[in-house]
Amino acid sequence: MAKSSHAQWSSRMTFILAATGSAVGLGNIWRFSYLVGDSGGAAFVLVYLLCIALVGLPILVSEWMIGRRGQKNPINSLAELARKNGSSQAWMIVGVSGVLGAFLILSFYSVIGGWSLSYTLSSLTGDFSGQDAATIEGLFGALLGSPGMLLLWHTIFMALVLGIVAFGVNQGLEKAVRLLMPALVVLLVILVVYGMFSGHFGEALSFMFAPDLSAFTGGVVLAAMGQAFFTLSLGMGIMIAYGSYLGQEVKLLGAARTVIILDTVIALLAGLAIFPIVFANGLDPSEGPGLIFVTLPIAFGSMTAGWLLGLIFFLLLTFAALTSAISLLEPVVEFLEERSPLTRVPATVVASFAIWGLGIAALLSFNLWDFTVLFGLNIFDLLDTVTAKILLPLTGLGAVVFVGWVLSRESVEKELGLSGGAATAWNIAARFIAPIGVVLVFIFSF
Numbered sequence: 001m002a003k004s005s006h007a008q009w010s011s012r013m014t015f016i017l018a019a020t021g022s023a024v025g026l027g028n029i030w031r032f033s034y035l036v037g038d039s040g041g042a043a044f045v046l047v048y049l050l051c052i053a054l055v056g057l058p059i060l061v062s063e064w065m066i067g068r069r070g071q072k073n074p075i076n077s078l079a080e081l082a083r084k085n086g087s088s089q090a091w092m093i094v095g096v097s098g099v100l101g102a103f104l105i106l107s108f109y110s111v112i113g114g115w116s117l118s119y120t121l122s123s124l125t126g127d128f129s130g131q132d133a134a135t136i137e138g139l140f141g142a143l144l145g146s147p148g149m150l151l152l153w154h155t156i157f158m159a160l161v162l163g164i165v166a167f168g169v170n171q172g173l174e175k176a177v178r179l180l181m182p183a184l185v186v187l188l189v190i191l192v193v194y195g196m197f198s199g200h201f202g203e204a205l206s207f208m209f210a211p212d213l214s215a216f217t218g219g220v221v222l223a224a225m226g227q228a229f230f231t232l233s234l235g236m237g238i239m240i241a242y243g244s245y246l247g248q249e250v251k252l253l254g255a256a257r258t259v260i261i262l263d264t265v266i267a268l269l270a271g272l273a274i275f276p277i278v279f280a281n282g283l284d285p286s287e288g289p290g291l292i293f294v295t296l297p298i299a300f301g302s303m304t305a306g307w308l309l310g311l312i313f314f315l316l317l318t319f320a321a322l323t324s325a326i327s328l329l330e331p332v333v334e335f336l337e338e339r340s341p342l343t344r345v346p347a348t349v350v351a352s353f354a355i356w357g358l359g360i361a362a363l364l365s366f367n368l369w370d371f372t373v374l375f376g377l378n379i380f381d382l383l384d385t386v387t388a389k390i391l392l393p394l395t396g397l398g399a400v401v402f403v404g405w406v407l408s409r410e411s412v413e414k415e416l417g418l419s420g421g422a423a424t425a426w427n428i429a430a431r432f433i434a435p436i437g438v439v440l441v442f443i444f445s446f
């Protein structure tokens, strides 16, 4: 994307598609379902939904607003607005930590994107057809145990992301999202219906929606908040960048509602598709990051034409992962382009190469480097934890505090087109509910 000439989205629809393309990704299907399983189900889901509504919505709108008002890249937008409002240049840190976070997230994101690619091929070659649960678990174990295979798929995924960003064909991909997203929803619905008839659907429902009080631990609450940030692509400056290409006529609150509803529905559908299969096959819901790669092939393996459904599903998942990955590489590339002599293509290659290298450390965590480095976490878990649970919430907190307390109240209300009770509600949300929510989760969990 152009950085200083300040191009604009061609329409409100393109903007919403781009934001949804960034938001909907592995986070909704892979990460959401494995965390629900890992964190004991409904308590996680409930806190997650609360965080989306009370924290995610105000922060999403705040990030867009900073971009639209600043009309620059995330770091400069913050610096400019801070200067205009007589506040400290230190606000730039919010933008800088975004670039760092995007770099760290993409390194492990690409490893999982690689799993999705690998499963696309396995579906095509019929590896799962007619296999029992144990065999399918074994196939996943074999993939994890092979550094060479993981490296191959991680490399292919990262090369695809590099190619798309270097040649600037994001636009085309974003148009494709218009078709692929509904297709993904349809496939998830098919899987949910399959689960209703062949899985333990009732058990899955109560697992996901009937919380037990003892399950609300600090760890679960923090994980749920981290997931809310991760799934909405918050706290990385990405939404600030998207906001900077946005025309004044687009209503931020309405657009945020659309993106959030789509994102949340896809995550919940994924859960409703996966857990009936987990319980029907006696699998362990807290199996970890491999959850969807074990459960879904079991379902596909036992359906008629399941290989075809599996193929389409993993292909769609890979596309969703690619559109999100692009949104993670873009800020790192822009940063290099601006702060180094590199032009776009070399900057993309350098950034991708560095991310790819860190990704190798992440993928080795599943086999050769299967040891803990810090706080009982291996490198993969550490990258995931530091970004989602710490960096994203802190950066997002910075954005909403900036909009709530630094920008003038009148200008924000004008920007949102709010007055009277609605304006008061927004102010309470941006000044108090969202920031206090994030801080409370931190206090509760440490």
Ligand code: TRP
Pocket: 022, 023, 024, 025, 026, 027, 028, 105, 229, 230, 231, 232, 233, 234, 235, 236, 238, 324, 325, 327, 328, 392
């Ligand atoms: N939201 C994406 C997902 O759910 C991942 C992602 C893309 C992301 N861009 C981001 C996460 C920026 C945090 C910040 O898969």
